[in-house]
Amino acid sequence: xxxxxxxxxxxxxxxxxxxxxxxxxxxxxxxxxxxxxxxxxxxxxxxxxxxxxxxxxxxxxxxxxxxxxxxxxxxxxxxxxxxxxxxxxxxxxxxxxxxxxxxxxxxxxxxxxxxxxxxxxxxxxxxxxxxxxxxxxxxxxxxxxxxxxxxxxxxxxxxxxxxxxxxxxxxxxxxxxxxxxxxxxxxxxxxxxxxxxxxxxxxxxxxxxxxxxxxxxxxxxxxxxxxxxxxxxxxxxxxxxxxxxxxxxxxxxxxxxx
Numbered sequence: 337x338x339x340x341x342x343x344x345x346x347x348x349x350x351x352x353x354x355x356x357x358x359x360x361x362x363x364x365x366x367x368x369x370x371x372x373x374x375x376x377x378x379x380x381x382x383x384x385x386x387x388x389x390x391x392x393x394x395x396x397x398x399x400x401x402x403x404x405x406x407x408x409x410x411x412x413x414x415x416x417x418x419x420x421x422x423x424x425x426x427x428x429x430x431x432x433x434x435x436x437x438x439x440x441x442x443x444x445x446x447x448x449x450x451x452x453x454x455x456x457x458x459x460x461x462x463x464x465x466x467x468x469x470x471x472x473x474x475x476x477x478x479x480x481x482x483x484x485x486x487x488x489x490x491x492x493x494x495x496x497x498x499x500x501x502x503x504x505x506x507x508x509x510x511x512x513x514x515x516x517x518x519x520x521x522x523x524x525x526x527x528x529x530x531x532x533x534x535x536x537x538x539x540x541x542x543x544x545x546x547x548x549x550x551x552x553x554x555x556x557x558x559x560x561x562x563x564x565x566x567x568x569x570x571x572x573x574x575x576x577x578x579x580x581x582x583x584x585x586x587x588x589x590x591x592x593x594x
Contacts, residue, residue: 339552345372345384346556353390353557354564356577360387360451361499365446365554366587374448376428376439377427378582382546383498386553388532390561395529403522405515411480412505412527415487417534423495424538442497443591449513450588451500454581456507482512487527494535501528501535554584 349364368379398404407466430438486508494501508525509515515523539545 339548342372342549342552343556346471346553347560348556349553350390350557350565351564352558352560352580354561354566355568355571356580358457358577358580359500359502360390360503360557361494361497362450362503362584365497365499366450366584366591368549369443369446369591370587371438373547374546376442377431377435378544378546380427380442380496380498380568381536381542382542382549382553384494384501384532384539385536385545385547385550386557387501388529388536389550389554389558390526391529392530398522398525401518401522403518404443405513405519405523408483408509408515408523409527409530409588411483412487412490413530413534415489416458416491416531417486418504419454419491419493420490420495420531420535420540421491423492423497424535424542425495426447427496428542429542445493446497447588447591449493449497449504450584450591453500453507454584456503456590457577462512479513483509484510487531491531491535493539494531498532498535501531515535 339388339404345364345367349367350359352363353360364386365383368374368383369376402478404577427442430441434441465523488506490500490504490508493504502524506520507528509520509526534547
């Protein structure tokens with residue numbers, strides 16, 4: 337029964353991802369903490385591994401289609417890998433010195449991100465429409481460093497929350513750089529794959545990953561993702577995204593006052 341419930345959660349999250357494109361981390365983590373009552377630090381590690389596994393297929397597709405800027409991925413991961421290490425190390429320090437107090441810290445941090453990320457998603461389309469099309473700027477030392485800084489910030493946040501491996505990086509890239517939409521998505525997904533891979537490995541080494549939980553979630557998310565992709569052309573996705581963002585905002589507020 338426990339396996340069935342976790343698989344159903346994976347199915348539900350996979351369906352929403354397939355329908356709306358909203359990242360798995362921001363959807364799954366509150367469910368793990370509030371719905372399945374997984375300790376926050378273990379929920380973060382397990383969520384990071386789930387996100388890594390679910391991004392493998394999409395990353396392969398984008399790499400084959402050539403919609404990935406490899407130098408951008410390199411610049412991002414140069415910053416995000418040490419950023420993730422710093423984030424996970426902070427959680428280990430807090431756990432060693434404050435015990436279960438680390439779970440409250442994570443809950444507050446996730447609550448803040450659940451308010452910031454849906455707010456960005458509300459305005460993402462307007463930001464994308466302001467990006468000039470057909471303009472591809474050659475990489476410079478300044479832009480490479482800037483992307484590494486973006487990666488550093490995103491990596492740190494993912495290390496402590498597992499949330500934002502795609503959405504935070506996408507938001508920052510949209511604000512500071514201009515790439516064709518398909519390239520933006522492909523580059524973001526491949527970097528997220530690497531970042532969640534590093535983060536989940538770090539959490540696994542700290543015994544913060546529940547492998548059986550992740551397996552059950554992935555088992556349910558595969559058919560859920562297929563169903564969501566099928567339904568995405570048959571339901572009013574923009575309205576669904578707005579409702580979902582509103583729910584995430586309310587969840588974030590709930591986590592801040594809990």
